[in-house]
Amino acid sequence: MSLASTSAPAEAACADDDSDDDSDLALPHLPSATSALHPVHTVDITAHSYWTYRGVLSWTTSSHILFAPLTSTFSPTESSSAPDLRREWIKTSILENAESGSVPVSPKSVYRLAHFLELDALKSIALSAIKSNLCASNVLQELLGETASAYEEIREVEMKYALGNWAEVKKQEGAKELLGRMDDGSTEGILLKLAMGLCL
Numbered sequence: 001m002s003l004a005s006t007s008a009p010a011e012a013a014c015a016d017d018d019s020d021d022d023s024d025l026a027l028p029h030l031p032s033a034t035s036a037l038h039p040v041h042t043v044d045i046t047a048h049s050y051w052t053y054r055g056v057l058s059w060t061t062s063s064h065i066l067f068a069p070l071t072s073t074f075s076p077t078e079s080s081s082a083p084d085l086r087r088e089w090i091k092t093s094i095l096e097n098a099e100s101g102s103v104p105v106s107p108k109s110v111y112r113l114a115h116f117l118e119l120d121a122l123k124s125i126a127l128s129a130i131k132s133n134l135c136a137s138n139v140l141q142e143l144l145g146e147t148a149s150a151y152e153e154i155r156e157v158e159m160k161y162a163l164g165n166w167a168e169v170k171k172q173e174g175a176k177e178l179l180g181r182m183d184d185g186s187t188e189g190i191l192l193k194l195a196m197g198l199c200l
Contacts, residue, residue: 072138
């Protein structure tokens with residue numbers, strides 16, 4: 001069965017700054033059902049991005065998936081925001097992988113869809129990709145994101161990284177402000193504030 005779409009619906013759940021809808025800005029429109037060379041069955045995708053589904057379906061047949069970096073790994077400049085820089089990275093990657101047709105997808109989006117489809121092996125791959133994107137400058141931002149709030153496994157990986165690298169994490173600009181945004185009663189907030197020496 002083929003999928004065709006002229007747009008990529010926004011992800012309904014955990015729609016944070018790492019959506020595969022960014023790929024729409026770098027790719028031409030797909031053929032419609034009337035212009036396709038082969039019979040096409042249209043499937044309306046309402047809860048996840050078309051590109052996330054495309055990446056996951058490709059993985060099920062090839063065991064290959066290409067991940068884009070998390071938005072939080074990009075440092076904004078005077079002329080470009082972090083999401084803008086991520087979109088530029090995606091465009092460049094698409095050109096570099098034109099022969100294979102691989103489109104980089106968000107590891108957080110893939111994790112959410114793999115969780116929904118109960119693809120444990122792919123969940124583990126996506127979780128590893130998320131972990132590999134963590135650094136001292138973005139881990140607190142990721143902990144405050146909707147994806148970490150919704151999925152305990154991701155939250156635990158990010159907490160472990162934050163506490164294991166606390167000497168560097170606490171030096172980051174805005175660390176106290178980010179901690180202040182955490183619910184004072186949350187386990188994560190208490191542990192991080194204990195580590196920072198604010199709650200003894």
